[in-house]
Amino acid sequence: MRCEKDSIGEMFLPDDAYYGIQTERARQNFQVSGETIEQYPELIWCIAAIKKATAISNQQIGVLEPSIATAIIQAASEVMEGKMQGQFPLDPYQGGGGTSINMNINEVIANRANELLGGRIGDGLVDSNTHVNMGQSTNDVIPSAVNMTCFLYIEKLLKALSTIKKSLETKFQEFSDDIALARTCLQDALPVTRGQQFSGYLSFIERQINEIEKLKSTCLSIPLGATAVGTGLGAFPGYMEAIYHHLPGESGIPVVKKENFFDGLQNADGYLKISSTLKGLATGLSKMAKDFRLLSSGPRAGLRELALPPVQAGSSIMPGKVNPVIPEMMIQVSYQVYGNDQTITMAADNGELDINVWTPIIFKNLFVSFHLLTNAITIFTEKCLDGTKLIQENATEYAETSLSNATMLAALLGYKRATQIAEQAYLENTTILETVLKNNLLNELDAKQLLDPKIMTDYEKSSSLLLSFLQQNQFVGEHK
Known part of the structure; x- marks a missing residue:
């Protein structure tokens, strides 16, 4: 054991512990969650990158031996390489x-x-505050590192x-010609193709990719150099220029100096913007997963279309039962992201005066959201989406028997008469096509063409067909 001293008193630490008395006090004070910051290796990597670039900068400007x-520089590099695992025992919940x-x-x-340098742990040849923390404050290092970490997480999320x-x-492409039944308010609606439905999911993901790409600029503007309150007190002349030259090169992250340091320390709306975007992504993923869950319901008494x-x-009791567990996982992850966003909102709102002291709970929830979404998207894709197949006979039957197919007639006969046809079909348990033929409203060839579910999914074809029928004056509807 070795004995270390601080302004509070003395404390013994194991000889092989690279961390010191301030870490040990915090370790003892904040045994809250059973988790440690080692769960966020990207954060540790980014802080170490800042320390390395700062040492290079301070040597360059002549203030560090x-x-x-x-x-x-060598020690920070080893941290970045993961060689100091087990030396970061702090709970993320801390003051x-x-x-x-x-x-x-x-x-x-x-x-x-x-x-x-040839000494031993605790020798003091290199001091943690005087040398490693030179020209820095927690107040500018931590938010800068969190921004950089978010950038790394964004890169991973974009891959997923x-x-x-x-x-x-x-x-x-696979489902582009397969007929299905749309549903609104969980009730039968008009025919669509399954490809059209999946185009909605695809468009959503494309939009989210664009939105998340935009977040990179939010992450790259950092307040490093602000030191404690934004004035830069404690940093030496030339440090600012040097650090913004070396940090991008050492980290591979193209950070830039935040235009207003006081804004950078006081306000956490950038994190809120990131979290809000993640929440928006989660809503669409959850919706997609819920759709899959509904459309795969069955196998005897559900929709059974996917x-x-x-x-x-x-x-554990019903033999042969298989549940949609992957969509259910995706939905639960989305719920967690919503909760994380609420926590971040409260933490961003409660910054007082010159800094936001709630950065730890902000980064914990942000990183959890990134981590969960990235992993869940990968699992959902590989174990659900990639292998999803259509049960086409059910989907086709639903599309052909929907009472909402009377919508085509409404454009010709008017809404009231089309409603009467739909009501008759419902009472007699027949299709709209069968009811139209029974009432001699169309000959069989025209009826089958007009009420073809495939035609109804194509705007160009359906609108041309409607116009052709109207021009031939085969129907005189209430709207004419």
């Missing part, structure tokens, strides 16, 4: 706006740098969205 800078996280990484880098987009494009890939047994 080259040997110390070199040791910090102080992330000070504990910043100091945890400062201490690990400082103690590893001590070793690299690209995968589901390709799958939907395939299904759109056959989802069976992935596991569905009941």
Whole structure:
């Protein structure tokens, strides 16, 4: 064990712990969730990248001794390479706006740098505050790192969205000519093609990809250099220019200096914008999953229009039952994203005066939303969407027997007469086509053409057919 001191007193730490007294106090203070920040390796990587670029910058401007800078740079690189796993034991639920996280990484880098200089952990050749944290504050490091981490998460999410987009494009083509029945208010509506339905899902995903691409610019503007309150006090001349030159190169993330540092420390609306976009994505994914769940219901007493890939047994008591578990997973993930967004909204709203101290709960919920959506989209695509098949005979029957097919007649006879035909078909348990023929409203050839579900799905064909019938004066409706 080694003994370390701070302004509060002394504390013993294991000799092999690279973190120091500030980390250990925080570890003991915030044993809340049983989780640690090691669940967010991208965040640790981004903070280490900031420390590395800062050491390079401070050496360049002549305020950090080259040997110390070199040791910090090497230690930070090792953190980025994942060589310090197990040294970041802090619960994400903590006070102080992330000070504990910043100091945890400062201490690990400082103690590893001590070793690299020939000393031992805790020797003090490299100090966590004086050297590793030079020209920085938790208040500018943590929000900058969170922004950078969001950028990395966006890149991963976009890959998952690209995968589901390709799958939907395939299904759109595969189902383009297959007739189905649309439903509005869960009631029978007009015929559509299944491809048309899937085009709606595809268009939604394409729009979300565009929206999420736009978020990158929100992430790239960071307040590093603001230090504690936005004035930059504690940073040396030349630091600002140097850090924004070196950090993009060291991280591969093209960050830029935020135009107004005071805005950058006070306001968290950028995170709220990101979260809101994720929530919007979740709503469409949940809707798609719910549609799949409804359309695959059965196999005897449901809609049974889609056959989802069976992935596991569905009941501990009912033999042979298979549940739509992958769509149900996607729906639950969406619900969690909604809750995360509400938490982020409250945290963004409650920033006081010169900083928003609630960054830890903001990043925890943001990162969880990113992580869940990225994984869930991949699973939903691979284990559900890719293997989804049509049960075409059911879909065709529903389309042909829908009473809403009387809509075609309404354009010719008028709404009231078409309603009477629909009511008669309902009472006599016949189709609209059968009722039209029974009432001698059309000859069989014309009736089959006019009420062909495939024609009804095509605006050009249906509108031309209606115009042709009207011009031939075969019907005189109430609207003429």
